[in-house]
Amino acid sequence: MENHIIDVRNLSKKYPSGFHALKQVNLQIKRGEIFALLGPNGAGKTTLISIICGLVNVDEGQVVVGGYDVVKQYRQARKQIGLVPQELAIDVFAFVWNTMVFSRGVFGKPRDDAYLEEILKALSLWDKRHAKIQFLSGGMKRRVLIAKALAHEPEVLFLDEPTAGVDVELRRDMWRLVEKLRQRGTTIILTTHYIEEAEEIADRIGIINHGEILLVENKQDLMKKLGRKQLILQLQHPITQLPDELNGFVLQLGENGKTLTYDYVDNQPTNHVTEVLAAIHRSGIELSDVQTKQSTLEQIFVSLVEDAR
Amino acid sequence: MNWYAIKAIYLSELHRSWRTPLQSIASPVLSTSLYFIVFGSAIGSAMTEIGGVSYGAFIIPGLIMLMVLTESTSNASFGIYMPKWSGAIYEVLSAPVSAFEIVVGYVGAAATKSIILAMLILLTAKLFVDYSILHPLWMMLFLVLTCVTFSMLGFILGVVADGFEKLQVIPLMVVTPLAFLGGTFYSISMLPEFWQKVTLFNPVVYLVSGFRWSFYGTADVSMTLSLVMISTFLIMFMLFIWWIFKTGYKVKV
Numbered sequence: 001m002e003n004h005i006i007d008v009r010n011l012s013k014k015y016p017s018g019f020h021a022l023k024q025v026n027l028q029i030k031r032g033e034i035f036a037l038l039g040p041n042g043a044g045k046t047t048l049i050s051i052i053c054g055l056v057n058v059d060e061g062q063v064v065v066g067g068y069d070v071v072k073q074y075r076q077a078r079k080q081i082g083l084v085p086q087e088l089a090i091d092v093f094a095f096v097w098n099t100m101v102f103s104r105g106v107f108g109k110p111r112d113d114a115y116l117e118e119i120l121k122a123l124s125l126w127d128k129r130h131a132k133i134q135f136l137s138g139g140m141k142r143r144v145l146i147a148k149a150l151a152h153e154p155e156v157l158f159l160d161e162p163t164a165g166v167d168v169e170l171r172r173d174m175w176r177l178v179e180k181l182r183q184r185g186t187t188i189i190l191t192t193h194y195i196e197e198a199e200e201i202a203d204r205i206g207i208i209n210h211g212e213i214l215l216v217e218n219k220q221d222l223m224k225k226l227g228r229k230q231l232i233l234q235l236q237h238p239i240t241q242l243p244d245e246l247n248g249f250v251l252q253l254g255e256n257g258k259t260l261t262y263d264y265v266d267n268q269p270t271n272h273v274t275e276v277l278a279a280i281h282r283s284g285i286e287l288s289d290v291q292t293k294q295s296t297l298e299q300i301f302v303s304l305v306e307d308a309r
Numbered sequence: 310m311n312w313y314a315i316k317a318i319y320l321s322e323l324h325r326s327w328r329t330p331l332q333s334i335a336s337p338v339l340s341t342s343l344y345f346i347v348f349g350s351a352i353g354s355a356m357t358e359i360g361g362v363s364y365g366a367f368i369i370p371g372l373i374m375l376m377v378l379t380e381s382t383s384n385a386s387f388g389i390y391m392p393k394w395s396g397a398i399y400e401v402l403s404a405p406v407s408a409f410e411i412v413v414g415y416v417g418a419a420a421t422k423s424i425i426l427a428m429l430i431l432l433t434a435k436l437f438v439d440y441s442i443l444h445p446l447w448m449m450l451f452l453v454l455t456c457v458t459f460s461m462l463g464f465i466l467g468v469v470a471d472g473f474e475k476l477q478v479i480p481l482m483v484v485t486p487l488a489f490l491g492g493t494f495y496s497i498s499m500l501p502e503f504w505q506k507v508t509l510f511n512p513v514v515y516l517v518s519g520f521r522w523s524f525y526g527t528a529d530v531s532m533t534l535s536l537v538m539i540s541t542f543l544i545m546f547m548l549f550i551w552w553i554f555k556t557g558y559k560v561k562v
Contacts, residue, residue: 053399053403054402054403055399055402055403057557074405075311075405075407076405077405078403078404078405079405081403083399083400083403085396085399087396089395089396089397089398089399090395090397091325091391091392091395091397092395093325093328094321094324094325098321098324101317102317102318102320102321103317103400104313104317105313105314105316105317105320106313106314106317106318106400106401106404106406107313107314107404107405108311108313108314108404108405108406109313110313148400
């Protein structure tokens with residue numbers, strides 16, 4: 001069994017409008033991982049997903065899913081994929097149960113009511129199985145879309161902005177389900193605007209902008225490598241200017257004169273936390289509190305996207 | 310062949326019709342019955358026989374054709390246009406199904422519905438008019454071919470249309486007038502000679518004529534020509550659908 005369930009090689013896509021959505025994209029997704037694809041609007045996230053799922057034609061390059069080319073061996077490739085689209089794209093006049101039976105059938109699987117029941121229960125939809133989708137709330141409709149994507153037991157699940165506009169309860173249910181799917185070995189690829197979500201659940205993060213993959217990293221490595229830290233020192237007595245001992249360090253004095261902030265990058269030679277603290281001790285400044293703060297994935301993301309501009 | 314997918318599309322499309330029984334079944338049966346009452350029983354009683362067939366019986370094949378043509382086109386076009394419009398089409402397009410299987414599912418369901426409607430109308434007609442079917446097997450063949458062919462036309466319209474209004478243009482502005490002028494209510498031999506020639510450019514003439522031949526053994530044009538014409542349309546629409554999926558026209562970018 002190959003290690004990569006999805007292998008994207010030199011993939012390019014230009015729309016008839018002339019918009020170059022993807023430029024020579026290379027991306028490998030490991031079997032069983034949760035991969036978060038981040039990028040601003042129009043970065044190429046949905047185009048990339050759409051090509052992998054067969055919704056958009058390939059211009060150049062190749063996509064292989066589970067060892068099968070998505071164009072030449074589309075049947076075997078697509079059988080392994082479940083897609084939850086960004087929009088609430090669903091036949092609102094259908095009934096929940098019927099739409100589930102449809103989804104499983106259209107992906108070539110024999111009917112399995114027990115499995116469909118399990119999925120509906122996991123998404124708190126079982127009570128609504130005889131309801132017309134039209135009468136469900138927006139959050140419930142999204143649950144139905146997720147249930148539909150899982151109806152044929154896919155190996156890979158794409159969640160395109162799954163939590164946009166959904167309530168806390170659904171979000172919690174959804175991440176619980178994602179965790180359960182991961183335990184079963186399902187690979188999950190999600191795009192999200194809520195970067196803290198990616199931070200919380202993803203194993204690896206990919207950042208895409210202007211149709212190019214800027215980086216792909218393990219979440220921890222990314223946070224370590226690019227995560228900035230701040231040392232915040234609360235002073236017992238306000239000061240108006242930095243004492244001479246602190247010259248040579250880039251320190252910011254707070255407006256009230258009672259905080260000193262030092263920015264540094266963890267595990268880097270530029271990290272002079274010890275020296276800063278020793279200099280403060282020499283200067284006779286008395287501290288009332290010491291704090292450190294780590295920058296979030298969101299800050300990393302923003303700085304990367306801005307650097308690329 | 311993904312039989313499960315064909316079955317899923319086919320059954321889901323049939324369910325869609327059963328969800329609205331008044332609109333899908335009662336309405337076309339009722340409106341066709343009104344034609345029988347007005348033209349068959351009321352006006353028809355004052356009309357002379359055409360080719361040895363009472364006027365009420367004469368119009369049955371034409372009326373069935375009229376209903377089958379409009380229902381097949383509008384039902385099949387709606388069937389594929391709705392998921393396109395709502396975006397739900399993503400599911401079928403991302404599924405392991407071939408274009409052929411998609412068409413069999415959608416067109417098969419629309420054609421089945423039209424065939425069921427035609428049967429219901431045949432039964433309803435018995436209440437108003439006395440008629441017989443001389444060649445029942447040929448009648449079924451013509452019926453199935455017409456339903457499939459015009460469901461294909463509907464499928465094409467549904468794919469090509471980019472608005473609800475455009476969806477209705479061909480069924481209302483083209484198919485219905487052609488069906489009315491295609492010998493539904495009259496034999497083309499009743500027209501002045503010039504219009505008899507003009508009317509031969511109307512493809513529906515061949516469908517109505519062939520279908521009527523299967524009932525009463527008489528026709529405006531030869532049965533073979535009717536069969537050739539309907540087969541030509543079938544092949545034409547098949548090729549067009551094949552081209553749509555090959556190029557991704559209005560389906561994929």
